[in-house]
Amino acid sequence: MNYHTPASFADASRIAAEATGTTRFLAGGTDVLVQLRADIVTPDDLIDIKHIPGVKAITRNADGSWTLGVAVAGAEMTEHAELMADWPGIVEGMDLIGSTQVQGRATLVGNLCNGSPAADSVPGMIAAGATVTVTGPDGSREVAVEDVPAGPGRTTLARGEVVSAVNIPARGENGGDAYLRFIPRTEMDIAVVGCAVNLTRDGDTITDARVSLGAVAPTVLLVKEAAKALIGTTLDDAALEALAEAASAACNPIDDKRGTIEFRTHVAGVLAKRAAGIAYARAGGEK
Amino acid sequence: MTRIPTRTHVTTTVNGDPVDFLADPRETLLDCLRDKLGLTGAKEGCGTGDCGACSVQLDGRLVCSCLVLGVEAEGREVKTIEGMAEGNDLHPLQAKFIEHAALQCGICTPGILVATEALLKKNPDPSEEEVRYWLAGNLCRCTGYDKIIRAVLATARDLREGV
Ligand code: FES
Numbered sequence: 001m002n003y004h005t006p007a008s009f010a011d012a013s014r015i016a017a018e019a020t021g022t023t024r025f026l027a028g029g030t031d032v033l034v035q036l037r038a039d040i041v042t043p044d045d046l047i048d049i050k051h052i053p054g055v056k057a058i059t060r061n062a063d064g065s066w067t068l069g070v071a072v073a074g075a076e077m078t079e080h081a082e083l084m085a086d087w088p089g090i091v092e093g094m095d096l097i098g099s100t101q102v103q104g105r106a107t108l109v110g111n112l113c114n115g116s117p118a119a120d121s122v123p124g125m126i127a128a129g130a131t132v133t134v135t136g137p138d139g140s141r142e143v144a145v146e147d148v149p150a151g152p153g154r155t156t157l158a159r160g161e162v163v164s165a166v167n168i169p170a171r172g173e174n175g176g177d178a179y180l181r182f183i184p185r186t187e188m189d190i191a192v193v194g195c196a197v198n199l200t201r202d203g204d205t206i207t208d209a210r211v212s213l214g215a216v217a218p219t220v221l222l223v224k225e226a227a228k229a230l231i232g233t234t235l236d237d238a239a240l241e242a243l244a245e246a247a248s249a250a251c252n253p254i255d256d257k258r259g260t261i262e263f264r265t266h267v268a269g270v271l272a273k274r275a276a277g278i279a280y281a282r283a284g285g286e287k
Numbered sequence: 288m289t290r291i292p293t294r295t296h297v298t299t300t301v302n303g304d305p306v307d308f309l310a311d312p313r314e315t316l317l318d319c320l321r322d323k324l325g326l327t328g329a330k331e332g333c334g335t336g337d338c339g340a341c342s343v344q345l346d347g348r349l350v351c352s353c354l355v356l357g358v359e360a361e362g363r364e365v366k367t368i369e370g371m372a373e374g375n376d377l378h379p380l381q382a383k384f385i386e387h388a389a390l391q392c393g394i395c396t397p398g399i400l401v402a403t404e405a406l407l408k409k410n411p412d413p414s415e416e417e418v419r420y421w422l423a424g425n426l427c428r429c430t431g432y433d434k435i436i437r438a439v440l441a442t443a444r445d446l447r448e449g450v
């Protein structure tokens with residue numbers, strides 16, 4: 001295994017593009033090292049991107065949007081009060097992943113590119129309308145987070161492409177987001193269903209919304225019908241019922257030991273209602 | 288053809304001391320600490336980030352050393368359980384763990400001590416719930432956890448009261 005420490009994303013991309021064998025990028029390592037250990041994936045070329053300037057930075061831009069370096073760990077996000085105040089749903093989704101030790105290393109981008117449909121940080125990013133900057137041999141492009149996963153363990157990124165930043169929109173006035181997941185225990189488990197809701201209010205009326213579901217389909221989903229059920233309402237009972245129905249209708253889950261199809265489909269609706277309630281309260285100024 | 292594994296020269300700081308070693312890039316920091324530096328306090332319970340027995344601090348951040356490559360330690364600061372006591376003087380957490388019998392076989396203990404030291408630095412007055420969540424990634428098959436939690440809370444109280 002060759003271990004590379006490029007000083008720029010262009011170099012990282014070039015090394016990956018020229019490699020002939022198995023390539024992995026290394027940020028927090030909480031998936032890569034487990035796969036290495038279990039002999040699931042032994043890369044021929046391992047490209048550690050942590051020597052690239054800016055990968056540890058959390059930056060609020062002049063327009064209020066955020067740029068997160070790709071090696072920012074979960075613990076660094078939870079410790080960032082302003083990020084937490086703007087995007088509590090994204091931060092709480094990330095914070096649910098693994099133990100304190102894992103939080104010291106695990107990253108949003110690793111969680112996204114690992115391609116698990118149950119990735120806890122991904123619904124929050126999708127609901128927020130976040131994008132990632134992808135650097136490839138021919139330059140950079142910006143990709144919506146929902147367009148990155150292609151199926152369990154797979155992404156739409158081409159050979160030689162590497163995610164070089166996470167871009168989160170400006171929070172704006174009267175907005176709020178939330179992420180909830182169902183697990184059969186209280187901590188250290190994989191989502192059976194996850195749901196993120198992000199919305200904006202004008203007074204009591206929801207003017208904009210995005211809803212994302214995890215662990216109920218081969219990829220994390222952006223559920224436009226569920227968002228439609230919220231927009232224009234004051235989150236009254238009828239809106240909540242319509243939201244739950246749309247969320248459940250979007251589900252195409254697997255049946256496994258952690259949850260049946262029927263259970264996951266039902267819980268998706270329940271979590272959507274609860275997450276919408278929290279996001280709505282946060283958009284109204286509640287902490 | 289057998290590929291001769293390339294070895295990388297790693298220079299790092301462990302418990303304040305400059306050290307260096309040669310590592311195959313596939314070797315974990317845990318393996319390097321134990322097999323190359325003779326620091327066997329960090330234990331391998333699982334090797335996959337599930338048990339916390341290998342906990343160390345990397346640049347002041349609590350991590351599983353089984354999920355860090357040895358080569359990633361280049362130029363960083365590692366702190367292990369061996370750096371916790373001052374000579375023969377035990378750290379208050381270590382003394383309190385003995386007093387409370389918060390260990391039996393002891394395999395999980397170095398990781399739990401390193402993890403709780405990091406907690407108390409961040410939060411000198413944790414609630415029981417906060418301690419339990421913080422230590423959710425440190426598994427113990429012997430104690431049933433209760434004595435560990437009591438020992439941590441008692442140490443935190445003593446440290447706050449300057450005992
Ligand atoms: S040995 Fe590292 S977490 Fe178990």
Ligand code: FES
Pocket residue numbers: 389390391392393394395396426427428429430
């Ligand atoms: S004392 Fe034996 S594992 Fe904790």
